[in-house]
Amino acid sequence: MTADGSRDSTGFEEFARVNQRRLYRTAYLLCGDAESARDLTQTTLAKLFQYWHRASRADDPAAYARTVLTRTYLAERRRRLRDFLAHSHVDAPPSVVGPELTVTLLTALSELPPRARAMVVLRYWEDLGVQTVAELLRCSESTVKSQCSRSLAALRARLGDRHLYTTHS
Amino acid sequence: MDIFPEGAPQESGARLVREAMAEAAEGAPPLPDLVPVALAEGRRRRTRARAAIGGTAAGVVVLGVLGATLPSWGTGTGTGGGAAQVGASAVPSMGHGTPSPTLTTPATGFPPPPSFTEPPRKPVHVEPTTGESSMADLPAAERARQEEFQQKAAVVLDELLPAAFGTVRPVDLAVSRYQGGSGGRVFPVVFSVRPTGDEPGSPTQEPCWYGPEKTYRCEKAALPGGITARTVTAVGSSKGGKSIVGVSVRFTFKDSTVVLSADGDDSAVVSAPVTVDQLLHVARDQRFLRLVRYAEAFPMEPGRESVHGG
Numbered sequence: 001m002t003a004d005g006s007r008d009s010t011g012f013e014e015f016a017r018v019n020q021r022r023l024y025r026t027a028y029l030l031c032g033d034a035e036s037a038r039d040l041t042q043t044t045l046a047k048l049f050q051y052w053h054r055a056s057r058a059d060d061p062a063a064y065a066r067t068v069l070t071r072t073y074l075a076e077r078r079r080r081l082r083d084f085l086a087h088s089h090v091d092a093p094p095s096v097v098g099p100e101l102t103v104t105l106l107t108a109l110s111e112l113p114p115r116a117r118a119m120v121v122l123r124y125w126e127d128l129g130v131q132t133v134a135e136l137l138r139c140s141e142s143t144v145k146s147q148c149s150r151s152l153a154a155l156r157a158r159l160g161d162r163h164l165y166t167t168h169s
Numbered sequence: 170m171d172i173f174p175e176g177a178p179q180e181s182g183a184r185l186v187r188e189a190m191a192e193a194a195e196g197a198p199p200l201p202d203l204v205p206v207a208l209a210e211g212r213r214r215r216t217r218a219r220a221a222i223g224g225t226a227a228g229v230v231v232l233g234v235l236g237a238t239l240p241s242w243g244t245g246t247g248t249g250g251g252a253a254q255v256g257a258s259a260v261p262s263m264g265h266g267t268p269s270p271t272l273t274t275p276a277t278g279f280p281p282p283p284s285f286t287e288p289p290r291k292p293v294h295v296e297p298t299t300g301e302s303s304m305a306d307l308p309a310a311e312r313a314r315q316e317e318f319q320q321k322a323a324v325v326l327d328e329l330l331p332a333a334f335g336t337v338r339p340v341d342l343a344v345s346r347y348q349g350g351s352g353g354r355v356f357p358v359v360f361s362v363r364p365t366g367d368e369p370g371s372p373t374q375e376p377c378w379y380g381p382e383k384t385y386r387c388e389k390a391a392l393p394g395g396i397t398a399r400t401v402t403a404v405g406s407s408k409g410g411k412s413i414v415g416v417s418v419r420f421t422f423k424d425s426t427v428v429l430s431a432d433g434d435d436s437a438v439v440s441a442p443v444t445v446d447q448l449l450h451v452a453r454d455q456r457f458l459r460l461v462r463y464a465e466a467f468p469m470e471p472g473r474e475s476v477h478g479g
Binding site for chain 1: 182183185186187189190191192193194195196197198200201202203204206207208210211212213214215218298435436
């Protein structure tokens with residue numbers, strides 16, 4: 001990473017190579033399919049490179065990247081909604097593949113609104129605190145708590161039986 | 170009082186979700202090295218951003234020079250008169266003066282432009298996402314034609330939409346994209362005239378899809394010329410118990426699908442300040458239909474495609 005914030009791509013490449021896999025996994029949980037996750041990760045990295053002089057100066061560039069990823073995801077969802085309103089031809093989302101628990105989780109996540117989904121992923125996958133999630137999503141801490149509580153209940157209801165089966169059999 | 174404490178009762182649920190997420194993330198398909206593509210895309214973004222800044226600066230200089238050298242240009246109708254003339258000359262003419270190359274071929278069906286009494290509206294810049302094209306990618310002549318159309322469409326929409334919508338400006342991402350706004354709020358607008366393409370059937374003749382009554386309403390409405398339009402009122406998203414509602418009108422005009430939609434401000438949690446009836450009023454107006462006729466005769470958008478949801 002370029003400590004002086006120069007536009008040297010070497011520092012960016014080093015950062016991106018180390019962090020792309022982690023970003024991709026978060027994107028996978030947000031998007032629910034590999035193709036969209038790759039696109040989101042790539043867009044995030046491109047935006048980071050565009051503003052690398054700023055990103056490289058951040059206290060925690062990885063957190064900066066996570067913020068870019070989440071906000072890009074939410075912006076993309078808003079754009080899709082506009083397209084839906086405009087053209088209202090929406091193909092079925094790609095079917096989820098993988099082990100049963102993964103399929104159940106990703107299906108349950110897909111039923112959450114985008115912001116609620118982002119909150120859950122940031123809170124329970126990225127292990128961020130309520131305050132950090134609230135700052136990242138520009139909302140109040142009580143909103144994060146209430147949304148996460150509701151989302152967690154919904155996810156638990158979907159995952160519960162499956163989890164008991166896999167852990168106790 | 171905190172009615173949603175994150176205490177022990179939730180811990181088992183949180184652990185369950187964490188474990189499931191870890192398993193899902195670990196099982197994600199392999200990732201190719203994205204760095205080279207991201208570098209190329211990032212460089213393109215930098216170039217575009219610089220070009221946008223340069224273009225704005227150049228525009229300011231040109232307007233400044235014109236303003237300085239031609240102080241009495243125009244009819245002098247108030248403060249906007251001179252600026253309106255500069256604006257009209259800065260944008261290639263659609264029907265008078267020097268025609269743009271793509272418009273000269275067939276003169277039939279060439280609609281007269283709506284009256285142009287305002288200065289050009291500075292387009293809103295929206296950065297395209299990966300794989301998305303923008304008007305900046307178009308050949309110069311076609312881009313000029315589409316920008317001119319956008320300017321005229323923005324004026325017509327501005328005149329016909331409710332005042333609460335604020336000033337309507339073009340968005341430089343696509344000819345179909347506009348944006349209204351007032352008081353710091355932003356209301357996205359889509360005005361699209363898209364060739365129906367080879368797909369069988371007309372999309373607007375399909376029956377309404379009925380979603381949950383509280384969040385989605387689809388109805389039919391009559392437009393001039395025996396055209397049947399389909400209107401949709403839909404809740405886009407909800408925050409803090411408030412719903413953000415958007416509206417749209419769709420109809421088929423000759424071989425094109427016409428869509429006019431207005432969306433709410435997601436950040437401000439405000440619905441589009443327009444009803445379906447008000448949007449239909451826009452769609453029935455002859456100034457709007459003139460724009461539709463032009464865009465149908467001289468298409469600016471690619472043929473119909475479906476949109477992936479998810």
